[in-house]
Amino acid sequence: MITQDLSIALKHLRQGDVIGMPTETVYGLAGNAFDVNAIQKIYTIKQRPATNPLIVHVGSIQQAETFVKEFPEPLRQLAQTFWPGPLTLLLKKSDRIPDVVTAGSDRVAIRIPNHPLTIELLNQLDFPLVAPSANPYTRISPTNAQQVDLYFGDQIPVVLDGGTCEKGLESTIVGWEEDQAVVYRLGALSIEQLESIVGTVRIRNQCEKVLLAPGMTKKHYSPNTPFLVVENVIEYLQQHPEKHTGIFLTGNEDPDQIAPGFYARLQEMDEMGFDVLIASYLPNKGLGKTLNDRMRRASSK
Numbered sequence: 001m002i003t004q005d006l007s008i009a010l011k012h013l014r015q016g017d018v019i020g021m022p023t024e025t026v027y028g029l030a031g032n033a034f035d036v037n038a039i040q041k042i043y044t045i046k047q048r049p050a051t052n053p054l055i056v057h058v059g060s061i062q063q064a065e066t067f068v069k070e071f072p073e074p075l076r077q078l079a080q081t082f083w084p085g086p087l088t089l090l091l092k093k094s095d096r097i098p099d100v101v102t103a104g105s106d107r108v109a110i111r112i113p114n115h116p117l118t119i120e121l122l123n124q125l126d127f128p129l130v131a132p133s134a135n136p137y138t139r140i141s142p143t144n145a146q147q148v149d150l151y152f153g154d155q156i157p158v159v160l161d162g163g164t165c166e167k168g169l170e171s172t173i174v175g176w177e178e179d180q181a182v183v184y185r186l187g188a189l190s191i192e193q194l195e196s197i198v199g200t201v202r203i204r205n206q207c208e209k210v211l212l213a214p215g216m217t218k219k220h221y222s223p224n225t226p227f228l229v230v231e232n233v234i235e236y237l238q239q240h241p242e243k244h245t246g247i248f249l250t251g252n253e254d255p256d257q258i259a260p261g262f263y264a265r266l267q268e269m270d271e272m273g274f275d276v277l278i279a280s281y282l283p284n285k286g287l288g289k290t291l292n293d294r295m296r297r298a299s300s301k
Contacts (some may be wrong), residue, residue, distance in 0.1 A: 002145045002159045009160045019132050020148040022162025023113035025086050025171050026141040027148050039100050048137045053103040054130040059122035072176040074198045075093030084114035086167050086188035092174035113257045117162045138222050140267050143168050168260035186290040222298045223270035227277045229299045244275045251280030255288035
């Protein structure tokens with residue numbers, strides 16, 4: 001059921017159910033972060049490996065502080081600048097956070113989403129929410145309630161409808177290692193925005209075997225239609241005239257302009273019956289870094 005009635009969402013969350021939840025980035029599959037059974041439901045419904053950690057969503061910095069053991073000052077500056085917003089911080093977790101949330105890691109990914117309906121939801125609960133993106137594992141992240149409902153149907157009792165996501169890309173995940181800010185997942189907050197606050201940041205290998213944070217698997221955000229990143233769109237079309245080819249991006253688009261509609265456009269083209277979707281990488285600056293990362297993962301075997 002798709003609804004804007006907050007009381008229905010609250011009822012289901014309090015009784016241990018999993019719901020679809022809007023944020024400014026993408027829709028999440030949300031449950032009680034203290035309830036191991038609810039967390040296991042999320043993993044099962046998403047078909048997500050238990051080795052892939054989840055993000056905890058809270059309503060305030062003060063609440064976040066109660067779930068972590070330490071909060072490095074540079075990361076606190078990022079939080080004060082970009083929360084609520086598309087920033088997730090990877091911090092040493094307190095014992096209040098179950099190990100199943102972090103896939104056994106001693107660090108927890110945590111953020112304050114910037115969506116009025118979700119902030120109101122969080123402020124009316126006496127527990128935080130875990131909420132990975134509301135898509136089956138490796139599939140395209142949803143940016144509207146209808147897509148969540150198409151993905152999961154009656155597997156979840158309710159999708160809270162908050163409209164179309166403003167950012168349309170997942171949050172950027174940042175931690176602190178060896179006196180430097182480290183990005184574990186590129187997202188809707190650009191590297192340039194981070195560096196304006198904490199100086200030069202380092203980007204971790206985005207496809208590590210041990211998943212330190214969500215969004216680090218090699219294959220992710222993928223359509224059902226085969227997806228290829230090519231150097232030259234025109235050359236590919238000339239070399240493969242027999243294929244019914246959909247051109248997703250030519251590489252000439254402005255990344256910051258197309259970012260909010262990126263997943264919706266990919267979802268739409270995935271449903272158009274093409275043999276293959278092709279794209280070229282965008283300029284590697286601003287949100288171009290994030291979009292290139294998403295295309296790289298979508299095209300991975």
